[in-house]
Amino acid sequence: MSDSSPLPPVRLHPEAELARDALATPLLSRAARLARWAGPDTRIDAGGGLVEEQLPAAAELLGLSGDDAAAFASEAWRVAVDTGLVEIVDSEDEDEGTVAAGPDLALLTQGSPHEVLAVWQEALETVLADASVPDLDDLEGALDETGEIDFSRLEWDPEAEADFLDGVLGNLYLLTVSEDGPGDGPVPLPALAASMIVPSDMGEPTNDVLEQVSDAMMRLDDQFRLLEPVGLVEYQPVDEALMAEPDDAVAEPAARADDTDVSRYGMVRLTPLGLYGLRARLLEAGLTAPAVGDLVDKGADVLLDGTATFPPTAAQAETEQWLARREPLAAARELLAAARGADAGAPLRRLRCQQALSLVGTEAEPALREVLDDPELGGLARVWLSEHGAPDVPAPSEAMIFWLTIDTIAAQLAAEGNSEELRALVQGLAAQHGGFFAAAWRVDHPATADVLEAMGRLHPDKRIAKEARKAAFKARSQQGG
Template identity: 80%
Template sequence: MSDSSTLPPVRLHSEAELARDALATPLLSRAARLARWAGPETRVGAGGELIDEQLPQAAAELGLTGEDAAAYASEAWRVAVDTGLVEIVDEEEGTVTAGADLRTLTSGGPQDVLAVWLGALETVLADATVPDLDDFVDAMAEGGQVDLSELDWDPEAEAEFLDGVLGNLYLLTVSEDGPGDSPLPLPALAASMIVPDDMGEPTNDVLEQVSDAMMRLDDQFRLLEPVGLVAYRPVDEALMADTGDAVGDTDGGTDGEAFPAVDETDVTRYGMVRLTPLGLYGLRARLLEAGVPAPAVGDLADKGADALLDGTAVFPQAAAQAETEQWLARREPLAAARELLAAARGADTGAPLRRLRCQQALSLVGPSAEPALREVLDDAELGGLARVWLTERGAADVPAPSEAMVFWLTVDTVAAQLAAEGNSVELQALVEGLAQQHGGFFAAAWRVDHPATPDVLEAMGRLHPDKKVAKEARKAAFKARSQRGD
């Protein structure tokens, strides 16, 4: 799975909803039906698989027909065995009985059900990395020689590739600028694994690799949909009807062009995939199991204000607000405001962003929090944001800030924006506005007793488009560092 340490928080459905979704997935519901169907006459092979003679009965029990019925029944049985819905009583005789986890599906809590589903997911993910062995099975049945090296199969590499794809899909889904609940075109997902970030126009070789990856993923997502991980619209089989064409030959020929000139109005023909709410839960569980920090909205709701402000510091704005709303919902407004203000203090490098998140959190608190804000009016670090909060709500008798407080709050705000967004367009506009509104801004700003003053002035010099103003900012930054002995 992805090893990113800065994954945005995911918004999960409740465990009760997810458990209902899990029970309704085709694969787990089939596995449960076969576990209830199994009896004294049921026989399995050495690996726990149903013997061939019983596959038609299992398929009939599931109401499956057609040439793939036995394969679907076999898969459901394997999940039943792997998840403990069925237990093998005697390996020599191949007898089975209902497993303890079968009762879990009807009498267990949501977490118990989800644990069984996660077991089913692991079985299917393992199956999805195994190549199609039909040709080799046919050759063996005909007495032919089989060279397993021809498979060109590296189990670890296959598992790593699928994990990487699912990690990318997870990251795109939880990112604020990602597709969210909308499906993602399969070519784009395949390209995310193959095409280097710094590559301009992909070469024909790279495009051919993307095309091959698409076909692998098409097979894999077809397997993963019945377990509820994804909602998937497969690649249109008409695109593969002519076996002489690579999927996506730009001109329908075989001149080495290996990727389609996709008609934007018909991109769905090349496969569309999205994670389900259950899939988001499952991939997050796997990330956590692998030791990857994968936050979820609500994780901080029962923690202190210090954890809230530090935790949401790296969250996108919408996720930070959702987390804060859940935190506030569990607390009385006045007490919450006091706790937030206390946690916002500090002179460390993370303090400006904590105060910005505090200010944003306080914007969600009602007028009953006013006493907490008045209590910090004389606080050097909090007095400025307290005045802003009170003024925005039309409070009476709000003392005007001193010039020193205005400049300190300005430096603190820019430092917070730098930490949150870096050199963004919005920050550049803020810098230009500050320099324009205050003619002597830099002459006074370098004296501001704020730990971030030199860095803020340097950033302003870097961001301001006017060379003369940028030079003033750099000079002020130098003075600020000299004053501190840096």
Template identity: 70%
Template sequence: MSAERPSLPPVRLNSEAELARDALAAPLFVRAVRLARWAGPDTRVGAGGELVEAQLPAAAEHLDLPADEDGAAYASEAWRLAVDTGLLDVTDPEEGEDDEGADGEAMDGETEGTVTTGENLALLTGGSPQDVLSIWLDGLDAVHADATAPVLDDFADLVGEDGSIDFDALDWDPEAEAEFLDGVLGNLYLLTLADNGAGEGPVPLPALAASMIVPDDMGEPTDDILEQVSEAMMRLDDQFRLLEPIGIVEYHPVDEALLVEEGEAADASAAGADDEDVTRYGMVKLTPLGLYGIRARMLEAGVDAPAVGDLAGKGADALLDGIAHYPESAARAEVKLWLAEYGTGGAVSAAAELLAAARGADEGAPLRRLHCQQALALAGPSAEPAVRAVLGDPELGGLARVWLAERGAADVPAPPEDMIFWLAIDTIAAQLDADGELDELQGLIEGLSAQHSGFFDEVWRVDHPATADVLEAMGRLHSDKKAAKDARKAAFKARSRAGG
């Protein structure tokens, strides 16, 4: 293709202020902030920064959690997040204990650390939305790490006689686990953006698991594949339960009643399950905050994940190349943001820059000119002086006349015949590069060729880099057999004229 396609479609993100509010409202983040404000000099923490077991009931009570194991677990989870995100600073007693007699020992004989308020806590109220989101992203990384940690059914089995832990017995590959979860989140991100945002509904967990397991070229999944999908579903069910409180997904978990009958989860991954049944096997949906968070992780990993607004403030050449393969609505939104940078009185300057960037004989130039024309339509009537200035330009004069005619402008000079043919070739070349709908492209080809008698007798002489390629495409796509044959003959003449 003439322009490098992004690996993902552009995402429309909420404003940073809206996203920061969502981050501050995420349940796990709310608990972490409350514990950070609750902690004081007398709060007892272990040497690893964890809240000691004796403190967990008080922490759970402060969070209005039940006084049971679940409440203690939620409190411990929130405390870890507060430490991981810099809302709390924990100091190991072995660091800087210069005074004699400072034993740093807990009543149970284990070394304890000290806790102080972290610098990031003040940023949640006094910082910018970017500050809040940066802290929240650290929290997302921490929760992601928890979600990919090994599941320890019986920790005692991993401890050897000498007290050491046999990590090999875990059968756990941290990189593979993280890669799998990132792949699932990437697929969920792509499904959310599918069909220009039409895929924003929840995704069945079986379909999401199958997207990572079932080969694309496989017809009916084998029993082994279905078993792998079932195992992946159960792992993802645990992981999405952990990820939901940080605010990136809305998750309807697997109905536990379905797990009673062995093998039923695997059956759900088959295509035969109806919609009512599929919802019982888990449904997941990315939130606006989730779109932001997953995109941030992908960008950090080097993935090309554009967002609408990325091109605002950049040059017109970057704009026209950047939106080359955007969906139409996303391209319009990007252009509007780009034009807004010029203000209400900058339409002429913006139009002049767009027209200058649209020139060229390279492969991507026709598509640039197409998007330039579409961008000028959004610039408004104030752009007319810049458009009239290129009426005599052999590359831009045609689109300038189209723009003026569409606005009902007066005194638009008639185009010379060679400009009409050149514009026809350029327009079809742009549509071929855009990979639009076949019916629309066919209609364009037949409409342009019908506007001028003897079209194919003249068009092969057009001095345009894409003339031969366009005529060959017209020969393939024109529904009239005679016209298609004439197009192929014209393509041969064009190649002979160009020397090959």
């Protein structure tokens, strides 16, 4: 993901709801139970972990059984320590110490939703750090003469591994918040692994690339199993039966997966809590990661500029929330005032203004009538009044019609680029108005030349495209550019 391009806005659940979700996650709830259980008799080792003799009692308290019970109890304890639910008391014994309830334990029952989520976020960071560490079984033979891990023997780069997981989670976030993505639906693990490895310009993946995707899937399978108990994701693991099938069945999951068997290769989706957590991490990393509702207390100028890059559905949701806090007539006047301007962003502001006003009822009519003679707003005011069945709407002049047409195309170019919808609009204009280009180049609008050049690029008829380019040249000459 680019660190400069803003991400699509995410729709977050209310913090109170997310805080309840956080408290209900298996890992944080276990950590809290251990923190309340811990006391002066609880013994820890030099690293702050529970001594081995205490793990069975901790596992029993948590209702854990089986071969992994001690490991799960140890993980929950480590989260309790890392999040401040447990505080380590200094001890003269270098090998063992004691603990007490930490300052953050009370936040889980008495803190605000935001404070609860801050504790959960610390738990998430602990689990993410653990997820980037290879299995302890893989450490055998990787210790040097002093007993320290020799990463060169392990062929493991901790920074690269953490960056890879961050990249995967970033892509999962982007897929989730994009309007053309799966939304609340799960993402196939092969697609997620391929998004990090297969170059975007590669046609048919090579065997080497497919093998890398397969290796990445196995790593991600382990990592998502770790991340599910903290509530970041809901995960359907890779079908273990696949491990018993021929090697090529696993080595080429992206190629073999189809609608009937893709789920066997793992399916993952971010939870509402996971969306909240990843957005917080993206913001911390300096990325622009907006959320719907961020602009509700801002002025109309900030709303129109802020939603300029939003996809249509998100822009409407943000605008609806903004309007809900304001009286319709005052909101309409504020929107119209913010839509004025001759800068490059003004056409798109006016388009967003027009879209916002479409959500306002007839109470806004006086505001629209006030701008009927405004050269920049008179056209959209007439459109709004006509669509709302207002009486006595003055007909627009030909100059106003052409100005509004240029302004609208300039806004569409800024919002969508050379889209198919815009291509159809250009063709329709040229077909309906035989002398369009002969008149359009005279329009006194800052974007006239740019719009005519774009029409020349977009129109499939070479003769008409040439007319558009000639008109653009005339417009630029008229503007002295």
